[in-house]
Amino acid sequence: MQKKIHLINRPKGTPTHDDFKVVEAPIDSPEQGEVLIRTKYISVDPYLRGRMNEGKSYVEPFKLDEVISSAVIGQVEESKSDRFSKGDVVLGALGWQEYSVVKEDAIRKVDHHQAPASAYLSVLGMTGLTAYFGLLEIGKPQEGETVVVSGAAGAVGSVVGQIAKIKGARVVGIAGSDEKISYLKDELGFDAAINYKTQDVPKALEEACPNGIDVYFENVGGEIGDAVFPLLNNFARIPVCGAISSYNNVDQDLGPRVQGHLIKTSSLMQGFTVGNYSSRFGEGAKELAGWLSEGKLKYEETVTEGFDHTIDAFLDLFKGANLGKAIVKVDEIQE
Amino acid sequence: MQKKIHLINRPKGTPTHDDFKVVEAPIDSPEQGEVLIRTKYISVDPYLRGRMNEGKSYVEPFKLDEVISSAVIGQVEESKSDRFSKGDVVLGALGWQEYSVVKEDAIRKVDHHQAPASAYLSVLGMTGLTAYFGLLEIGKPQEGETVVVSGAAGAVGSVVGQIAKIKGARVVGIAGSDEKISYLKDELGFDAAINYKTQDVPKALEEACPNGIDVYFENVGGEIGDAVFPLLNNFARIPVCGAISSYNNVDQDLGPRVQGHLIKTSSLMQGFTVGNYSSRFGEGAKELAGWLSEGKLKYEETVTEGFDHTIDAFLDLFKGANLGKAIVKVDEIQE
Known part of the structure; x- marks a missing residue:
């Protein structure tokens, strides 16, 4: 049995x-x-x-x-x-x-x-591939741009931030404990990290992103995501991967409407699931394995x-x- | 003087x-x-x-x-x-x-x-070009798809709906008077039109879109836009052009967060202004003038x-x- x-x-x-x-x-x-x-x-x-x-x-x-x-x-x-x-x-x-x-x-x-x-x-499976395709196909980070990722110490977010660093972006992570913040900054080389449980997220984000935000990789939804919209640069990209803050909501999940921010900045927001890219999993897994073996990905x-x-x-x-x-x-x- | x-x-x-x-x-x-x-x-x-x-x-x-x-x-x-x-x-x-x-x-x-x-x-100026580029470059309507447009009797919305018809889509307009509804259906050939002031928009939209919504051209924001999200098909596209319902808001504009819907359907939402396409105005104006002279655009x-x-x-x-x-x-x- x-x-x-x-x-x-x-x-x-x-x-x-x-x-x-x-x-x-x-x-x-x-x-x-x-x-x-x-x-x-x-x-x-x-x-x-x-x-x-x-x-x-x-x-x-x-x-x-x-x-x-x-x-x-x-x-x-x-x-x-x-x-x-x-x-x-x-x-x-x-x-x-x-x-x-x-x-x-x-x-x-x-x-x-x-x-x-x-x-x-x-890292070599679904969560790594989710980070890979969502960031590179929707987020398209360019050298010198600012990439913000929520759920940054999680399985997807930690890979997102590291790929963004590989691509030459400035990376800001948002996570929920000082242990995670240290991990992001000291182990993974993030440029800044914000503890949403102890810091004022809108204020901390503004300080951590003096040149605005070009890519926001959304893993959590809710108020953390809300704080990003006022800081978007023109033609910003938002891969919407997860909204864990709302998965257990019984009531309607209300927040500031985003339309005005998207219009003002001509920004793009796109939901996705890794399955959309299934025909390219081999390509993604190969590149992830390469970075892993080179020590670029932890x-x-x-x-x-x-x-x-x-x-x-x-x-x-x-x-x-x-x-x-x-x-x-x-x-x-x-x- | x-x-x-x-x-x-x-x-x-x-x-x-x-x-x-x-x-x-x-x-x-x-x-x-x-x-x-x-x-x-x-x-x-x-x-x-x-x-x-x-x-x-x-x-x-x-x-x-x-x-x-x-x-x-x-x-x-x-x-x-x-x-x-x-x-x-x-x-x-x-x-x-x-x-x-x-x-x-x-x-x-x-x-x-x-x-x-x-x-x-x-129609040959900014509002026509706004409709043209927003719908065709972001909305990308395909033959047989369902396109919903709000502010449908307005300068942008009326052109959006007509271009969507030219491209073979099923078109549903949302507007605010019975006179406008008649205009959309009888003059412009929309397949359905909803009076948001007298009808229950979520219910009317569901009835008017039995196959779901593939493109939503957003001109108004607010509760009308909110009603669209639960009906999105997979890989839907939302050009975000305007949010007139909120332009005069003094308080924060709160509504249901959209992230969950975007994830579930892998949908895309993109703000834009017509100026993004200024290098292609000649191309757009020429095609609009052609449709106008052929009587396809009123x-x-x-x-x-x-x-x-x-x-x-x-x-x-x-x-x-x-x-x-x-x-x-x-x-x-x-x-």
Whole structure:
């Protein structure tokens, strides 16, 4: 038998343990063209909150009383596919469960000797690609421009800021603890960083951006985003990646309308999801891996140990507790 | 002596007659390279409200106790330029005054036999070009898509809707009187039109857009714009041209934040001003003139007669009184 995590309620506001249930289930056997995978690392991500609601979005909502899924790194335990052998380390969108049986098309091998297996859930995976395409395709930072990123110490934001530095921009991060601020400035080389919990964000932003703002990479929404609009330069670009501050809102999310600022500055604001760029993932992953191996790109993980703490790791996302990518380590990779 | 209109107060909220003063001034004489122009038609436009405030925007604020200016059609009364002769009909950014002396570089001739002189203030002028570039460069309507335009019976909106029809889109207009609704549907061939003063806009929009909204050309801002976001299709485009509903706001303009909708649908929202496309005005004016002569493009003017009613004509803009372009006719063109 194994454990699986089901969604049993559509959360109202901030999710709690009551919205989830750990169930016991048998371990299936693979049929021809399938493999049995033992779960090693589970990715927990803010966007999963949206899938817990009903209604249309860019991904299907999770079904009630069924297993939740996200990006998972596993190791092949038993293969009935010509493409995979026992021991292969693989990546796929798999269930929050200890073992999965999947079709060979649903997974791909990753090289865990080139980079740690968990990196394929973060800097070399969806969050790295999200930063890469959102910043470069929508934000288009130019040398000497000012790039502001919110959620700057998170899995996406930390990569956004570092790519902006690689492109020669001045980078200002916004995050929620002094530890994160130090990390951004001292470890990642951000030019300035603002602690939104202790500083007056509009004032601090104005001081940190004496030449205005050319690119704002939006990860959080809410009042932090609001503070950016009055400082936009002409032809500024705003990739809108996330709005974690509002994901648990029950009431309508009200704020100053942005239209006037967009008109005054001829600025662009564009929502996106990484899936829009799926045909170019190879190109992005290759460039990210190059920067990683050259030491130009650093990443952090907040690792929660043990399958039983998966729900805790997910709930912690909304407390701003994680530095870098939040990952659950279920088990060691077997060499 | 002649009359000039000065701005004497920065309006708080909606402008009133008390913010303006009509002053008497001598008529200057042109020096070498200059011409004396008699004012024939004055363009009154919502964007001028922004120039009455202090602070940075895409155009300089008007100075207090100086003459207001906008697009003007005039006729050369006396020329000390080789390029212009007495009787030429010219277009320029000139003062709200009965006579102007300007350098030859500040004006250009228009052919008032090819189209009525006033058309160069509307469909063949800035408002037509605003519609043309905003819709085609940002909105990019495709055949069969649904285009919604607010301020649809106005100088910009009416041209936006007609170009969208030319491009094969389904067009839904939002305007503020039954007379305007009839005009949009019966005269301009819009597929549907909504009276925001008498109808429930969110409900009416949903009914008028059974396939969702692909392009929203934003002229008004406020609650009308808010109603569009929940209906956006994936990869929708929103050219943000104006926000007349908020131009006179004293308090902060609050509304539902849009970030979540942009993310869910990967939609783009871009502010612009027609000046961004100035290097391509010739191309736009030529295509507009072609559609006009083929009868594919119609336009209306709300003409206020007499220089003394210029301020009234401007103030009427904020009452939603005008159908098509608001123009002051100061005097007949002399043949």
